[in-house]
Each structure stands twice: as structure tokens, then as C-alpha cells.
Amino acid sequence: MNKKILSILALAGLGLFATSCADEDLGPVVTFDTAGKGAYVRLLEDNGNLLVNLLDLSQSEYVYSVEFVDLEQGDLVSEYRIDLVYQDRNTDNGDNSSGPNEIMSWSASEFVESERGFKSVMDISITPDDLFRTAGVDASTVKAGDRFVVKGTLTLEDGSTFTADNSTAAVNGSAFAGHFDFVLSAGCPSDLTGTFDFVGSNFWCGAADNTGSVTINALGGGSYSFSDWSFGAYPACYGGNAAGWGTLAFTDVCEEVSFTGRTDNYGDTWTFTSSLSDDGTEWTINWVNTYGEAGTGTVINPAGWDFVLAE
Structure with missing residues (x-):
């Protein structure tokens, strides 16, 4: 079975719980005198x-x-x-x-x-x-x-x-x-988080263009990840989204954005090219990976994307 389908159908996981008890041998809280x-x-x-x-x-x-x-x-x-x-x-x-x-x-x-x-x-x-x-x-x-x-x-x-x-x-x-x-x-302060509409197109499997919403999540230090890096391609081609996206990430350094993480959780490497529309409201991202998948996502921010793209 296709490795992506295996992960997309990856079903419920097990929850592990742990309990702990106080250690009666621990000393009292440290004070300045004892330190x-x-x-x-x-x-x-x-x-x-x-x-x-x-x-x-x-x-x-x-x-x-x-x-x-x-x-x-x-x-x-x-x-x-x-x-x-x-x-x-x-x-x-x-x-x-x-x-x-x-x-x-x-x-x-x-x-x-x-x-x-x-x-x-x-x-x-x-x-x-x-x-x-x-x-x-x-x-x-x-x-x-x-x-x-x-x-x-x-x-x-x-x-x-x-x-x-x-x-x-x-x-x-x-x-x-x-x-x-x-x-x-x-x-530089950076906050690109939020949920935005997108248009997905040019899917490798030949599926029709689609629309949806994608969330940008902060990873810390000006680094971010999309909730769906396929921009609708996996649901259209496989019937569901990936179980995870590995290290895929982009980074905002003083209002200059570049893609910094390129390996998904299957070990495949992704390559990105992207551009901004003239009015700055549409960020078009073309992606292809070493597994043979590819597509385009146009992420829409009516307020305008407040950054430039690294060359």
C-alpha cells in the first residue's frame, strides 16, 4: 500500500499515562543560607x-x-x-x-x-x-x-x-x-500566525483545483509551519491529510521569508519556489518533492503579506 495512504489512514494512537509520587528522601526547599x-x-x-x-x-x-x-x-x-x-x-x-x-x-x-x-x-x-x-x-x-x-x-x-x-x-x-x-x-518581532484561505492547483495526480483554509502555526524564533503543506493535494489525491509534516518550515527574519525546513516525516525532500502578487495579498507557493508529488498553493491574506521573499 502507498506509504502516504498508510499514514493518512493512520488511525487512533495509544495514550500513555504516568503517575508519580512524592520522594520522601528529598530535602527541604533550598534557601540562600543552604545554597x-x-x-x-x-x-x-x-x-x-x-x-x-x-x-x-x-x-x-x-x-x-x-x-x-x-x-x-x-x-x-x-x-x-x-x-x-x-x-x-x-x-x-x-x-x-x-x-x-x-x-x-x-x-x-x-x-x-x-x-x-x-x-x-x-x-x-x-x-x-x-x-x-x-x-x-x-x-x-x-x-x-x-x-x-x-x-x-x-x-x-x-x-x-x-x-x-x-x-x-x-x-x-x-x-x-x-x-x-x-x-x-x-x-525583529514576527507574528504571521492565523488561518487563511487558499486555492490549491496543479496537483500531480490530476485532481481538480480546490479551495480551503490553512493555518500558519508558530514554531518559535520566527519559524512557522503550515497545517497543510500540500494545500489540498493530499485530500484530493489520497482522501485525507498527512499524519505529520516533518521539518517543513519557513522562517521570517526581519520581514524576509525563506523556506528553511525541507524534509517531511517520510524522509522525502521538498523544493519550494514562491512569489507575491503585485498587491501583496496572494502568496503563491509551488512545491515538489522527491517522492514525485507536486502542487501549487495560493494563500490569500486580504490585509497583505508584510514581508519580502528571500532570493
Whole structure:
């Protein structure tokens, strides 16, 4: 029987369930005292904006507030410093990676007291200009995928220093809200999800053109998948859809779309060519795979597709 039909008729699967019991040998929840003595940076709040938006740098400011935890509520801390490590992930024009280089620092005289009575620094602002200046790069050279790693250091009055590298996993974990290090990633916001009408045509089996709807699902990181990569061909030719689509995917990088996943769950490789209509409302995708199947899907977005296609 045809391998596609086997999968299309692939019937109900089995559900597996598991239960677990509490482990009576587990110790109590870890505390700062049991995790070890020293000091760490605790996040109080931030604006959640960890994206350096290459389409709108003015909206890329990261703002956060922290307090310092030690045996005397931060009184042992003499300095809080943040350094930058720039990781250039697009090295076509050479590797511009740099760091660590200091972004800014605060001494004990500049600390304020948080509501809980800990020494703190409030409303720290890191802008793209701060990042580019510290990294020694021009904004035009920064590409999607580049990373700005901010690394915090606490220096105590006795000269000892504490960072993420010499702190325990517990302190760096979510339970303590540790905020020594964080990453600001260069990229662009992307949301192409939704359900859209399509017209399917040119099916290899000779079936008539058809219409339907297809859903674009987000895979994360600007990567997406169609709910039906055949655009109606499998239902028309086999009587049902595929059980899965393997790694088939397309990616939106700063409003430029390209097909990045090309192998289905049967091991066949797919090739795509696509174009946008003059008014930008119709995205026509021609596909063919190494199993001999082929077709065309025209996906319609009345609001217009807000991207260009990679060459």
C-alpha cells in the first residue's frame, strides 16, 4: 500500500499515562543560607523587552531594577558592574565579536533601599546605543541572530567578587530570581500566525483545483509551519491529510521569508519556489518533492503579506 495512504489512514494512537509520587528522601526547599554564603543580584522587575528590534531601535530599551542579597541585606556590596560580551553570529564581513567590556557600574554611595530593605539599583536603562557603543560596532552591521550578553558582577567590601560563574545553580535559577546575566538578542518581532484561505492547483495526480483554509502555526524564533503543506493535494489525491509534516518550515527574519525546513516525516525532500502578487495579498507557493508529488498553493491574506521573499 502507498506509504502516504498508510499514514493518512493512520488511525487512533495509544495514550500513555504516568503517575508519580512524592520522594520522601528529598530535602527541604533550598534557601540562600543552604545554597551558600556570598552575594547575588535579585531581579525586582523589568519591562520584559529582551529583543533588540532591528526594525525599530527606538522601541528596544531594556529597563530593570535589582536588589543585592547578602548576609546584611546588601550592605556588604561595594560595587555593582555590568559588562557586555557581543557575539557576532553573522560573520560574512568578519567576526566583530568583542568583550567583556564594561557598560556601566554603581558604587555603594549610589545604591538606594528597596521596599524590602535591601540595597538596590532601580530603573537601569540599557539602550541599543549603549550596546553598540560598548561593543564597538555600527548599528548597520548588527544582524538578526547576534547576541548581546550582559554579565553582572558584585564586589564586596572585602574585595571578593560574585558572578553567575561562581554562584550555585540554585542562586542562578528562577527560585531566587537571580539576575547576574541576561541576553539581549538582535532580531525583529514576527507574528504571521492565523488561518487563511487558499486555492490549491496543479496537483500531480490530476485532481481538480480546490479551495480551503490553512493555518500558519508558530514554531518559535520566527519559524512557522503550515497545517497543510500540500494545500489540498493530499485530500484530493489520497482522501485525507498527512499524519505529520516533518521539518517543513519557513522562517521570517526581519520581514524576509525563506523556506528553511525541507524534509517531511517520510524522509522525502521538498523544493519550494514562491512569489507575491503585485498587491501583496496572494502568496503563491509551488512545491515538489522527491517522492514525485507536486502542487501549487495560493494563500490569500486580504490585509497583505508584510514581508519580502528571500532570493
